[in-house]
Amino acid sequence: MINQQALSALQALTAGNATVTLSNDKRHFTFKFKRAKAKPLAPYSDHRGRFFGSHGLSFGAPLPPPIFVSVKSGHSMDYAGIVASDRFGNTTIKRTAKSRVDINDVQFRALNWMIDQLQRGGEAALSKHGFRLQWSNCCVKCGRKLTQPSSIDSRIGPECAKHFSF
Ligand SMILES: [Zn+2]
16 A cells, blocks of 8 residues: 655645635635646747747746636635745745736635645644635535535535435
8 A cells, every 4th residue: 555645735726626715713724726737839939849938949948737726705706816936935825817806805805815835734734724625526415626624624615415314
């Protein structure tokens, strides 16, 4: 049996398909991190695979596909931005032209706060502030992704739970 080491929270968030719920006893936020599909070199490269960046021809590899981040707002997921590095090399969420959240939105601020804390001290840093991070799972009855803290804990959504007596 392979003994795999657990990924750090940031590694797991940027692995390609992560949904997490951040909560304290008053409120919760759900964030989805999704890596864009890798594109073949075209149309930015020539037949020798040379990459054309926005500043002309360069010989480096094309950038890895971006990781899009969405925040849950009511029943919808709103696109917030992409995972990026700031000038100090810290991971941050950068808004883009298509972002549907304002920089002052509480979801967006919570998202960047979470990323900042995870870099400082992993999930333990969040719990110092009374928050916890839950990794989404799916309802064991219908398979829907669970995002409410209590549903993630009970592994079943509220509708499906009605059919069970505990
Ligand atoms: Zn269900």
